[in-house]
Amino acid sequence: MGLFWGLIIGGLAGWISGNLMKGRGFGLLGNIVVGLVGGFLGGLLFRLLGLAATGLLGSLIMSVIGAVLLIYVVGKIRRR
Template sequence: MTATGLLVFLLVGAIAGWLAGLIVRGFGFGLIGNIVVGIIGAFLAGWLLPMLGLSFTMVSPLVTSIVYALIGAIILLAIIGVVKRA
């Protein structure tokens, strides 16, 4: 992976984690935490959505990556919320 690819990867994770933190109330992990949530969310969505037959393409590959990571991050934060309440 090139330095540019790594930077884009981290940027997508940060944006997705930040947006997911805004959507799922009560969660905000700071910059590093949002990046981690976004990256884990991207892997989760990349694995789960195709298994469910839900794959899509948007305006550009970058926007598609952000939306995939956002969906995965929201799922991840919902799971964390359920585990914290239990």
């Protein structure tokens, strides 16, 4: 079940962050990848700041923050 919820949260986080940063999503697979990597980055960021995200909503918020950060950094690198 953990993998299932991870994919669902990753897809939602990728879709939300895609809409926030670019105005559109990245497709189903792209949203899942962006959301999963964003969840990893968000987890690292939250731990560095001494914060904790609990439950599905906390995981979604953490993943969205990480995915937005990921999209921002990739956008800055691509513009060079």
